[in-house]
């Protein structure tokens with residue numbers, strides 16, 4: 001008997017409905033948890049996603065792609081299989097996928113966090129028989145400090161840099177982290193500039209009615225006034241493309257869960273760091289598994305071996321999945 005969902009080289013597959021969740025290759029029918037590039041790939045024939053994710057898919061994958069926007073909790077039935085999306089709290093529009101057939105329920109989380117950040121919404125626990133969870137930070141060393149304190153430290157870092165005439169540069173991914181940082185920083189300190197890739201995503205969300213703060217867009221070549229009091233937010237990979245060449249003095253910081261250990265080489269390329277993550281930490285992963293009520297847990301993305309072993313020690317039927 002085939003299982004309701006299978007882990008294949010193309011992605012998580014539901015044979016009965018002939019569709020994939022976050023497919024890794026080109027497929028006919030894709031259900032997308034969120035628009036980060038390792039979950040939403042170009043070329044599939046049709047994409048189903050939350051209505052706030054769909055405009056980002058069009059921005060990133062092409063205006064002409066075929067899409068179907070759905071609300072959280074809206075039920076889509078394909079060949080008797082019931083699909084619905086539920087808040088994952090990871091980035092704006094991110095979703096867990098609930099799949100039900102003949103009384104059996106699976107949940108595929110995509111990326112998620114339990115902490116409410118005012119922007120991505122609250123993670124919704126969904127009861128299920130089989131829980132497929134990410135484990136990006138699935139080690140006990142990853143436990144996030146309270147975010148209000150971290151944001152206070154980040155604002156203090158900017159104020160100190162400003163007093164010393166140094167531009168503050170924060171690295172954050174253009175979808176998710178950048179918007180969260182914009183919501184978090186104290187904009188009375190000075191002007192805020194963002195990389196154009198970030199501003200494009202900001203504008204996509206503003207058009208959906210989400211009040212992303214208005215900020216300046218960074219130019220790659222033009223020097224601007226008051227740069228020494230500014231905060232600049234750019235994606236980590238933009239650093240090497242000369243975006244800061246016209247900034248005389250600056251200090252850099254990563255806003256990332258990896259800063260909890262600082263043992264990743266790319267983290268060392270910054271002057272400082274702030275532990276702000278859009279993923280669940282160790283306690284959050286364990287809490288999500290508990291809240292699911294599932295006895296069977298499949299662990300993907302990240303520390304799959306370690307987290308699934310831990311879950312087995314706690315009595316779960318847990319397996320790492322590297323597909």
Ligand SMILES: [Zn+2]
Pocket residue numbers: 034036090111
């Ligand atoms: Zn993600």
